[in-house]
Amino acid sequence: MSEAHDCAFQRANASFCALCKVREQSICAELDLGEMEDLAKTMAHRPVKEGKALIAEGEENDSLYIVVDGSFRLVRHLVDGRRQIVGFLFRGDYLGMQPTESSFHTAEALEPGLVCRFPHSLLDELSVRHPGIKNRLLARGQTEMHKAEEHIVLLGKKTAEERVMSFLESLRDKNEADDDTIFLSMSRQDVADYLGLRLETLSRTLAVLKKRGDLQEVSGRRITFNGSASD
Amino acid sequence: MSEAHDCAFQRANASFCALCKVREQSICAELDLGEMEDLAKTMAHRPVKEGKALIAEGEENDSLYIVVDGSFRLVRHLVDGRRQIVGFLFRGDYLGMQPTESSFHTAEALEPGLVCRFPHSLLDELSVRHPGIKNRLLARGQTEMHKAEEHIVLLGKKTAEERVMSFLESLRDKNEADDDTIFLSMSRQDVADYLGLRLETLSRTLAVLKKRGDLQEVSGRRITFNGSASD
DNA sequence: CGTGAAGTTGAGTCCGCTCAAACTGCGTGG
DNA sequence: CCACGCAGTTTGAGCGGACTCAACTTCACG
Numbered sequence: 001m002s003e004a005h006d007c008a009f010q011r012a013n014a015s016f017c018a019l020c021k022v023r024e025q026s027i028c029a030e031l032d033l034g035e036m037e038d039l040a041k042t043m044a045h046r047p048v049k050e051g052k053a054l055i056a057e058g059e060e061n062d063s064l065y066i067v068v069d070g071s072f073r074l075v076r077h078l079v080d081g082r083r084q085i086v087g088f089l090f091r092g093d094y095l096g097m098q099p100t101e102s103s104f105h106t107a108e109a110l111e112p113g114l115v116c117r118f119p120h121s122l123l124d125e126l127s128v129r130h131p132g133i134k135n136r137l138l139a140r141g142q143t144e145m146h147k148a149e150e151h152i153v154l155l156g157k158k159t160a161e162e163r164v165m166s167f168l169e170s171l172r173d174k175n176e177a178d179d180d181t182i183f184l185s186m187s188r189q190d191v192a193d194y195l196g197l198r199l200e201t202l203s204r205t206l207a208v209l210k211k212r213g214d215l216q217e218v219s220g221r222r223i224t225f226n227g228s229a230s231d
Numbered sequence: 232m233s234e235a236h237d238c239a240f241q242r243a244n245a246s247f248c249a250l251c252k253v254r255e256q257s258i259c260a261e262l263d264l265g266e267m268e269d270l271a272k273t274m275a276h277r278p279v280k281e282g283k284a285l286i287a288e289g290e291e292n293d294s295l296y297i298v299v300d301g302s303f304r305l306v307r308h309l310v311d312g313r314r315q316i317v318g319f320l321f322r323g324d325y326l327g328m329q330p331t332e333s334s335f336h337t338a339e340a341l342e343p344g345l346v347c348r349f350p351h352s353l354l355d356e357l358s359v360r361h362p363g364i365k366n367r368l369l370a371r372g373q374t375e376m377h378k379a380e381e382h383i384v385l386l387g388k389k390t391a392e393e394r395v396m397s398f399l400e401s402l403r404d405k406n407e408a409d410d411d412t413i414f415l416s417m418s419r420q421d422v423a424d425y426l427g428l429r430l431e432t433l434s435r436t437l438a439v440l441k442k443r444g445d446l447q448e449v450s451g452r453r454i455t456f457n458g459s460a461s462d
Numbered sequence: 463c464g465t466g467a468a469g470t471t472g473a474g475t476c477c478g479c480t481c482a483a484a485c486t487g488c489g490t491g492g
Numbered sequence: 493c494c495a496c497g498c499a500g501t502t503t504g505a506g507c508g509g510a511c512t513c514a515a516c517t518t519c520a521c522g
Contacts, residue, residue: 076380076383076384078384078388078389082388083388084383084384084387084388086380086383086384097369097372097373097376098369098370098372098373100373104377104380105380127362128362131358131359131362131365134362134365134366134369135365137369138328138329138365138368138369138372139329141328141329141369141372141373141376142328142329142331142372144376145328145372145375145376145379146335148376148379148380148383149307149317149335149336149379151383152307152315152317152379152382152383152386153307153309153315153317155383155386155387155427156315156386156424156425156426156427157309157313157314157315157427158309159509159510160509160510187468187469188468188469188470189468189469193387194387195387196386196387196388197510197511198510198511198512199468199469199470200469200470200471200510200511200512200513201509201510201511203469203470203471204470204471204510206470207470207471220468220469220518220519390477390478391477391478418500418501419500419501419502420500420501428478428479429478429479429480430500430501430502431478431479431480431501431502431503432477432478432479434501434502434503435478435502435503436478437502438502438503451486451487451500451501
């Protein structure tokens with residue numbers, strides 16, 4: 001424990017990393033075991049408390065973060081206080097793909113989380129011997145862009161019912177097992193701010209979807225789809 | 232998509248590139264003159280006719296394109312035919328930052344244009360000696376992401392009037408000289424599909440903005456802002 | 463249980479949509 | 493040179509989906 005500032009961080013160690021749940025999705029997958037140990041010396045894990053911001057709108061950020069556990073909302077504010085959620089991060093997702101003087105959104109933990117931090121200075125060094133790292137960042141950037149465009153289509157062209165269904169289905173598709181039940185890690189207000197709807201509209205829309213049979217059960221943050229095809 | 236596919240391409244030559252208007256924004260800026268000549272052997276310019284697609288939604292793309300002249304709309308379609316424009320490209324902008332099996336939008340020329348094509352296989356080779364190339368792609372990807380988020384906020388939280396003003400102002404801010412007049416390279420329908428509005432609403436909103444004095448003149452594709460602060 | 467936050471439901475309004483008609487600029491041919 | 497046609501754009505009238513404001517219910521937690 002050197003300085004107080006860093007006490008939220010823990011030095012990583014190779015055995016911990018070997019057990020990492022998101023190792024294959026991370027840039028670590030580019031490295032062999034010996035290199036992992038090198039990396040472990042400068043890389044750091046950091047727990048994030050629920051509601052706390054990992055990076056803040058307008059502030060400098062010089063590190064790449066990879067979500068090991070938990071989930072985050074990416075928030076942008078208009079001058080008058082209106083709030084738009086531009087995305088969510090889940091296990092395995094990246095934040096801060098490039099160092100920046102002024103990051104354009106705040107990332108707030110929706111639940112207690114754990115992230116892995118890689119200073120970009122370190123990544124630049126590593127990528128001399130491992131060009132795959134930059135490619136991995138580029139590829140990830142591409143999928144982020146893809147998600148953003150999907151979001152743009154949702155906001156620009158879809159009705160309230162379509163927005164809600166698209167959102168719920170995208171969450172369901174994250175499950176490896178095809179389970180018909182999903183558990184939201186975010187509040188109704190967060191979902192509404194993501195979908196460009198008022199929360200009353202979201203609530204009403206969920207009620208309509210349930211009444212119509214598209215959803216079997218809506219109770220708080222647990223939502224069950226109607227598995228049976230029709231009627 | 233024809234047998235004449237490649238005849239639209241011209242081999243580049245270093246003297247042409249030396250005069251390039253977007254050279255400083257392009258990856259070419261990473262290279263010295265000798266290397267430019269190397270590059271010129273495999274790189275190609277391509278004119279694009281108005282209305283023609285450079286890459287199409289769902290189709291494979293293995294090249295990076297840089298817009299040398301003209302402008303493009305990036306279009307996504309829903310199954311039922313609804314159309315959302317997810318962005319516009321102008322001189323100096325990049326398309327196809329990563330090779331992909333299925334590109335997620337169509338890029339259509341708004342006017343006769345000229346692009347510069349770099350196969351990613353070539354870029355991978357070049358970037359061994361010039362790591363700056365990958366960094367440039369990453370940085371550009373970041374600004375694309377920034378624009379996408381701005382667009383998400385616009386669609387999710389802004390009113391029709393705010394959307395139109397934001398859009399027009401973003402175009403004005405592109406001008407190096409601070410000119411109060413802008414010339415749109417896209418139709419009303421394109422603007423409406425970008426802003427998530429019906430074209431009638433866009434037309435009415437422009438009328439309101441003019442009546443209110445935010446805009447001094449709206450005649451077809453030429454729009455003049457009200458430079459004087461108030462009255 | 464009591465308290466507050468989160469979520470649902472209700473009633474009425476309004477912004478942006480729909481359908482429809484008129485206008486404008488521009489190329490084409492008589 | 494004007495008539496014509498057409499695509500792009502503007503304007504009009506009425507409607508409806510999402511919003512606003514407000515009351516109520518449910519849930520988490522002490």
